[in-house]
Amino acid sequence: MNYIGGKYKLLPQLLPLFPSNISMFYDIFGGGANVSLNVNSEFVLYNDIVPYVSNMFNEIKGEDADLCLNKIKQLVTDYKLSKTNREGFEKMRDDYNKGNKSWDMFFTLMCFSFNNQYRFNNKQEYNSSFGKHKSCFSEVTERKFIKFMDRLNNIDISFLNKDFREVDYSNADENDLVYFDPPYLISCGNYNDGKRGFKGWNQQDDIDLMNLCDKLDEQGTRFAISNVLEHKGLKNELLINWSKKYNINYLNNNYNNCNYQENNKINKTVEVLITNY
């Protein structure tokens, strides 16, 4: 399978661990929608507390891919964007922050940003830095965009921007899958630090998420959580103990088919998918 987006390195290991028959796939921490766009299910509900990606998807779903591409290319020309033109990138970022917040501005900024990552500060200003020498809108990006549009226009997807605790799970049943890919408590991400215009992630969030999964389990709904049990010598002890009730799938190649307990002294990142099915 060719993955849409494709920046999310664990997708090839993750997707085969999902059940083959999913009616509604709840992607509760949807982020860049890598999982939403690649999962095999009848319906997708994408949720993320941050609205930027879903706003973009809402704007372009149903649009013609060539027209969208033309808009992006026009911006690349207007701002003379290239792998080396920092001024062009910064001018575009300024214009975006001054109110020109169309989806094509957001997408094109992301293409030229460091690591192609979007990042916002507390004032909700786009503040990713320029991806000098690396980031651009290449032919490969163009081909990926066409595939992405094709997929977006052909799946039944809806969007929410809620805290994970506020999503309504009461209709989720045994045919559905609720997937959680939260910020990882012991490894850092832009979205963990509470300085991005929304509250950060702490141990109480982890506890609330574990309690929510227990509730889903009691109501007979399948769930799956991506997380990190160990990272650079730190362990998420609460999660390790809680996860023993469920099935733990180790995603790092180094830990496949081997006993985590026997290897827990190794100073590595231990990424897992915890499931109740």
Ligand SMILES: C[S@@+](CC[C@H](N)C(=O)[O-])C[C@H]1O[C@@H](n2cnc3c(N)ncnc32)[C@H](O)[C@@H]1O
């Ligand atoms: C590990 S990332 C998810 C990556 C995603 N699977 C992808 O394909 O890009 C975690 C996401 O959780 C979101 N998030 C953080 N706190 C949240 C909360 N309380 N409720 C819902 N989403 C939250 C962040 O905005 C971030 O996009």
